[in-house]
Amino acid sequence: MINYKQRMQRFQGLIAGAADLVFFPIATDLDYLTGIHRDIPCYGRVLHPGAWLEGAWLSADKGPILTLPRMTAELGGKGGIEGFEIRVLGDWDDPAVMAKAIIDEMKLPASPRVAVSENAEAESLIEIQKLIPDARFVSATKILRQLRVIKDADEIAIMREAGRITEAALTDAIATFKLGMTELDVVAELDYQMKRHGSLGPSFTTSLYNTGTNHPMLLGQPLKTWPRKLNPPVSVLLDFGAVLDGMCYDYGRTVSFGAPSAEQVKVHRLIMDSQAAGIAALKAGQATCAEVDKAARDVIAAAGYDKAFRHRLGHAIGADVHEPPFLTKGSDTVVQEGMIFTVEPSILQDGSFSARVEDCIVVRPEGGEKLTNGFQDLIVVDA
Numbered sequence: 001m002i003n004y005k006q007r008m009q010r011f012q013g014l015i016a017g018a019a020d021l022v023f024f025p026i027a028t029d030l031d032y033l034t035g036i037h038r039d040i041p042c043y044g045r046v047l048h049p050g051a052w053l054e055g056a057w058l059s060a061d062k063g064p065i066l067t068l069p070r071m072t073a074e075l076g077g078k079g080g081i082e083g084f085e086i087r088v089l090g091d092w093d094d095p096a097v098m099a100k101a102i103i104d105e106m107k108l109p110a111s112p113r114v115a116v117s118e119n120a121e122a123e124s125l126i127e128i129q130k131l132i133p134d135a136r137f138v139s140a141t142k143i144l145r146q147l148r149v150i151k152d153a154d155e156i157a158i159m160r161e162a163g164r165i166t167e168a169a170l171t172d173a174i175a176t177f178k179l180g181m182t183e184l185d186v187v188a189e190l191d192y193q194m195k196r197h198g199s200l201g202p203s204f205t206t207s208l209y210n211t212g213t214n215h216p217m218l219l220g221q222p223l224k225t226w227p228r229k230l231n232p233p234v235s236v237l238l239d240f241g242a243v244l245d246g247m248c249y250d251y252g253r254t255v256s257f258g259a260p261s262a263e264q265v266k267v268h269r270l271i272m273d274s275q276a277a278g279i280a281a282l283k284a285g286q287a288t289c290a291e292v293d294k295a296a297r298d299v300i301a302a303a304g305y306d307k308a309f310r311h312r313l314g315h316a317i318g319a320d321v322h323e324p325p326f327l328t329k330g331s332d333t334v335v336q337e338g339m340i341f342t343v344e345p346s347i348l349q350d351g352s353f354s355a356r357v358e359d360c361i362v363v364r365p366e367g368g369e370k371l372t373n374g375f376q377d378l379i380v381v382d383a
Helices: 004-015 028-034 070-074 095-106 122-131 140-148 153-174 183-196 262-281 289-302
Strands: 021-025 055-058 065-069 085-089 113-116 136-139 207-211 234-240 251-257 314-316 323-327 340-343 359-362 379-381
Touching: 004 028, 004 140, 021 028, 021 122, 021 140, 028 055, 028 140, 055 095, 065 070, 065 095, 070 085, 085 095, 095 122, 113 122, 113 140, 136 140, 153 183, 153 234, 153 251, 153 359, 183 207, 183 234, 251 262, 251 359, 262 289, 262 340, 289 323
Parallel strands: 021 113, 065 085, 113 136, 251 379
Antiparallel strands: 021 055, 055 065, 207 234, 234 251, 314 323, 314 340, 340 359
16 A cells, blocks of 8 residues: 555655645646546546646645635545545635635745646646746656656556556457457457456557558547458557556557468567567666667567667656656666566558557566566457
């Protein structure tokens, strides 16, 4: 179980010389710091009166005051959270009055440094600046990232369980896969199975990257790709992950609809060998992010597929799906024990067959530790 009280104390120690006031909206940073979980987001904004002050206010020596519009407190279930001073804004109340009272209680110096989460909306900054015209804004996320980048044993345990949920969802989803189903059928089944196994929902939009001789690769056009039927021969590249206790998983496997060709078998073997090389290179204190990327990329380049590996090798992951640092060319960040990265090589070939694999990996002194180990062979759907 994560010790949020201790985490808050550590953060307040970091802000003692960096900020006079901190504001965190209900989003990733506040979730990480307090365990007040955010919800799966909506496509469109759902605003309440005074929504800009929805979040927590704190300083190095004053502990968080949670301000909530009535709709969030009651219908959103946030009003029953224990261990916080909660102030609820009525639909008819003036949010500026509530915020000013809190600011006055903080007894800020002239030209105070106000640290705001990078998840905050511009409206929050505009309103805070009206109340503190001489404020100097800094990033609270950058301060907090000093804690977030290294995962402790409790976070790793949560990520491991999120990975178990993700693989359990895939196991049950595969049982429903059949030739001729649509791409939307696959996406919907994966999302359903993740929720069924205990995920709040998908940690990001579940995605497929599908190619074949008669199946062109169309990226970022779901309304065009969802209706397409998966008839052989086609490579189906899965990209999805579960959410658990504020942590995000990211996972990928390749499915052949129809008996795989020699090319499908070859590119799948290459991405598995590439991933293994990248994982082996994740030695704490011994490699930079760029060196890890190169170790995996060299495997694919040596086989002549370097132009088909179009993206960085991976990214850090935890409370957000994509976090810094990134496993990419040009990054001189040295990997440290407790960092968690995705290692996700791919070969993307339009008009031919593609493959990808992705797991979350913990950096260890002797090399990376995989949090998921299932489905190491190419998955085949042939009926």
